[in-house]
Amino acid sequence: xxxxxxxxxxxxxxxxxxxxxxxxxxxxxxxxxxxxxxxxxxxxxxxxxxxxxxxxxxxxxxxxxxxxxxxxxxxxxxxxxxxxxxxxxxxxxxxxxxxxxxxxxxxxxxxxxxxxxxxxxxxxxxxxxxxxxxxxxxxxxxxxxxxxxxxxxxxxxxxxxxxxxxxxxxxxxxxxxxxxxxxxxxxxxxxxxxxxxxxxxxxxxxxxxxxxxxxxxxxxxxxxxxxxxxxxxxxxxxxxxxxxxxxxxxxxxxxxxxxxxxxxxxxxxxxxxxxxxxxxxxxxxxxxxxxxxxxxxxxxxxxxxxxxxxxxxxxxxxxxxxxxxxxxxxxxxxxxxxxxxxxxxxxxxxxxxxxxxxxxxxxxxxxxxxxxxxxxxxxxxxxxxxxxxxxxxxxxxxxxxxxxxxxxxxxxxxxxxxxxxxxxxxxxxxxxxxxxxxxxxxxxxxxxxxxxxxxxxxxxxxxxxxxxxxxxxxxxxxxxxxxxxxxxxxxxxxxxxxxxxxxxxxxxxxxxxxxxxxxxxxxxxxxxxxxxxxxxxxxxxxxxxxxxxxxxxxxxxxxxxxxxxxxxxxxxxxxxxxxxxxxxxxxxxxxxxxxxxxxxxxxxxxxxxxxxxxxxxxxxxxxxxxxxxxxxxxxxxxxxxxxxxxxxxxxxxxxxxxxxxxxxxxxxxxxxxxxxxxxxxxxxxxxxxx
Amino acid sequence: xxxxxxxxxxxxxxxxxxxxxxxxxxxxxxxxxxxxxxxxxxxxxxxxxxxxxxxxxxxxxxxxxxxxxxxxxxxxxxx
Numbered sequence: 200x201x202x203x204x205x206x207x208x209x210x211x212x213x214x215x216x217x218x219x220x221x222x223x224x225x226x227x228x229x230x231x232x233x234x235x236x237x238x239x240x241x242x243x244x245x246x247x248x249x250x251x252x253x254x255x256x257x258x259x260x261x262x263x264x265x266x267x268x269x270x271x272x273x274x275x276x277x278x279x280x281x282x283x284x285x286x287x288x289x290x291x292x293x294x295x296x297x298x299x300x301x302x303x304x305x306x307x308x309x310x311x312x313x314x315x316x317x318x319x320x321x322x323x324x325x326x327x328x329x330x331x332x333x334x335x336x337x338x339x340x341x342x343x344x345x346x347x348x349x350x351x352x353x354x355x356x357x358x359x360x361x362x363x364x365x366x367x368x369x370x371x372x373x374x375x376x377x378x379x380x381x382x383x384x385x386x387x388x389x390x391x392x393x394x395x396x397x398x399x400x401x402x403x404x405x406x407x408x409x410x411x412x413x414x415x416x417x418x419x420x421x422x423x424x425x426x427x428x429x430x431x432x433x434x435x436x437x438x439x440x441x442x443x444x445x446x447x448x449x450x451x452x453x454x455x456x457x458x459x460x461x462x463x464x465x466x467x468x469x470x471x472x473x474x475x476x477x478x479x480x481x482x483x484x485x486x487x488x489x490x491x492x493x494x495x496x497x498x499x500x501x502x503x504x505x506x507x508x509x510x511x512x513x514x515x516x517x518x519x520x521x522x523x524x525x526x527x528x529x530x531x532x533x534x535x536x537x538x539x540x541x542x543x544x545x546x547x548x549x550x551x552x553x554x555x556x557x558x559x560x561x562x563x564x565x566x567x568x569x570x571x572x573x574x575x576x577x578x579x580x581x582x583x584x585x586x587x588x589x590x591x592x593x594x595x596x597x598x599x600x601x602x603x604x605x606x607x608x609x610x611x612x613x614x615x616x617x618x619x620x621x622x623x624x625x626x627x628x629x630x631x632x633x634x635x636x637x638x639x640x641x642x643x644x645x646x647x648x649x650x651x652x653x654x655x656x657x658x659x660x661x662x663x664x665x666x667x668x669x670x671x672x673x674x675x676x677x678x679x680x681x682x683x684x685x686x687x688x689x690x691x692x693x694x695x696x697x698x699x700x701x702x703x704x705x706x707x708x709x710x711x712x713x714x715x716x717x718x719x720x721x722x723x724x725x726x727x728x729x730x731x732x733x734x735x736x737x738x739x740x741x742x743x744x745x746x747x748x749x750x751x752x753x754x755x756x757x758x759x760x761x762x763x764x765x766x767x768x769x770x771x772x773x774x775x776x777x778x779x780x781x782x783x784x785x786x787x788x789x790x791x792x793x794x795x796x797x798x799x800x801x802x803x804x805x806x807x808x809x810x811x812x813x814x815x816x817x818x819x820x821x822x823x824x825x826x827x828x829x830x831x832x833x834x835x836x837x838x839x840x841x842x843x844x845x846x847x848x849x850x851x852x853x854x855x856x857x858x859x860x861x862x863x864x865x866x867x868x869x870x871x872x873x874x875x876x877x878x879x880x881x882x883x884x885x886x887x888x889x
Numbered sequence: 890x891x892x893x894x895x896x897x898x899x900x901x902x903x904x905x906x907x908x909x910x911x912x913x914x915x916x917x918x919x920x921x922x923x924x925x926x927x928x929x930x931x932x933x934x935x936x937x938x939x940x941x942x943x944x945x946x947x948x949x950x951x952x953x954x955x956x957x958x959x960x961x962x963x964x965x966x967x968x
Contacts, residue, residue: 545941545942545944546941546945668966671962675962732963780955780956781955783955783958784951784952787962852944853948856944856948859941860945860948
């Protein structure tokens with residue numbers, strides 16, 4: 200069984216004068232999971248302060264990030280890695296500040312231009328309205344005893360304004376709106392304003408500093424706006440060139456500075472006294488000696504002590520100080536099972552004290568996937584795509600999919616070839632007589648005796664004889680038995696988990712009842728099903744009777760053991776039947792895929808291809824027209840591509856679901872802390888130490 | 890199937906029963922899944938790490954339709 204890697208707790212003590220060396224080695228070792236220091240946990244110790252170089256690095260990092268944002272550089276933009284030493288020397292010679300000055304100058308100019316353009320277009324809008332009145336711009340202001348108001352109105356106010364002793368200029372237009380300019384004596388300002396307000400007046404600000412007719416001013420403004428826009432365009436191009444020029448530098452310095460900041464802030468997470476620092480950490484047991492040796496030899500005045508190697512028992516765990524209570528989980532899997540850690544993590548990280556289900560998923564998930572696909576024709580593209588994906592991709596999502604394709608594809612091939620005997624929905628052997636189904640032997644005109652002899656290992660005979668009540672009943676039973684085995688394994692895992700946590704007796708009392716109840720249900724249902732379906736007429740067989748009685752006894756014993764769960768112990772019993780029957784989906788989805796393939800093949804071969812089978816001569820031929828044959832090929836390609844795509848979704852999702860819902864729910868708790876060692880991952884820079 | 894002028898409708902009734910078993914079970918799981926699906930998508934938008942759990946909840950009711958299918962297969966092939 201695969202448990203997470205055993206963890207040791209170490210304490211690193213050293214002189215503060217050598218903390219930078221210690222931090223460097225800790226990051227180089229790459230297998231130290233830090234335990235954050237809790238304030239007040241140890242007398243005389245407090246949290247440290249960041250290293251002297253850290254604030255400067257943070258400040259620079261902020262500048263770099265701002266520039267990256269402005270220039271549109273995201274982590275996805277490809278860049279050429281820069282050697283670590285080179286980027287370090289560039290940063291220390293104030294390159295960040297130089298680049299910032301250059302980039303910011305361009306940004307400032309762009310902002311100014313944008314603002315200017317906004318202003319100009321506002322002025323332009325006002326002038327367009329004003330140009331409809333025959334008044335020069337300087338005429339609107341500069342009076343001592345009269346005032347002017349100009350703006351748009353909803354309807355004509357002139358009848359109301361007649362008594363107010365005013366002069367009105369107006370232009371009314373249904374499409375472009377109504378403009379009005381009013382000149383009046385200062386004394387009647389309030390009156391005029393209130394009359395205008397009643398007619399929906401909205402004032403327009405007359406641009407200052409412009410004289411002459413509005414239309415002349417409009418041309419000037421338009422020219423200015425055009426100039427600003429073209430300069431903005433050229434600045435946009437300049438920014439693009441800056442982006443190309445500085446992408447490598449900015450990405451590399453971003454990474455380098457992030458590393459510096461992270462290292463510099465490590466003292467904030469550990470205990471410090473006046474002259475010493477103390478680091479509590481978890482390391483994998485296998486690495487403890489190496490870590491101790493490495494730190495003590497490479498760093499002066501540092502001492503490392505291995506405090507304990509944590510067992511899996513949870514007894515007495517509450518007495519442990521909280522920060523040391525839960526060791527991190529480092530999943531311990533081989534090359535293949537490692538690829539299946541992803542689906543486990545999708546649910547949760549396993550706890551330190553429980554089985555990591557990745558290896559079980561690695562066994563059963565591809566198996567189920569392959570069983571549901573079960574067709575040589577679909578298996579081969581899966582294998583090829585999966586192998587290609589595993590070779591080229593490093594993104595974890597794509598890798599997970601490629602893994603399922605590859606291993607699932609291999610199982611699909613095995614099931615397709617040795618069990619179902621099928622390729623693209625057509626069986627290998629047999630001569631069908633129904634006129635709906637086809638076989639490869641029939642289509643390709645192969646020798647019946649020889650090929651039938653070769654495929655004699657297929658269960659339930661071969662070819663068309665498989666499509667029948669017997670075969671489908673067999674498939675249903677088979678899948679249910681697979682379910683029984685899979686679920687029993689789940690219950691056993693549950694007992695195992697509890698055994699390592701609290702001992703076997705506790706485990707049996709807590710989870711053993713479920714295993715017994717499960718077995719009881721299986722026996723009882725086996726007996727009942729046999730009786731109800733097959734021997735209702737012939738009477739109850741002894742075997743079935745024994746099964747039923749044994750089942751009932753086991754259920755009762757199991758439920759009694761489960762009494763600590765209360766009503767759940769009884770309410771969950773029907774759920775077990777549901778869980779077992781749920782595995783019938785393995786057969787159901789396989790059949791639905793075969794059904795779809797059958798339909799597409801019939802449409803393509805019989806309807807478009809016009810295939811005619813001469814039973815007496817034992818030969819067949821395509822009688823369809825050329826167009827029909829072309830459609831036949833298109834239909835085969837399209838139909839099977841569709842089924843293949845659906846296979847990914849249905850077989851993949853349901854295969855995974857059986858792991859998650861039926862299987863893992865039996866024993867998996869999750870909620871562990873993932874092992875995250877302090878380490879540096881360089882992507883945009885190249886380490887010069889190594 | 891006509892024998893002595895009497896029509897045997899048993900196969901037809903079995904077929905209707907099988908169809909209803911799958912169809913109604915399908916509607917049932919569809920109704921259950923629509924609410925879960927909507928909620929799951931909402932949750933995933935908030936926090937991508939919930940994807941695994943959300944997926945699990947979404948496909949949970951699909952068992953119902955599998956039961957329907959089992960019954961209909963029993964109807965057609967065993968009865």
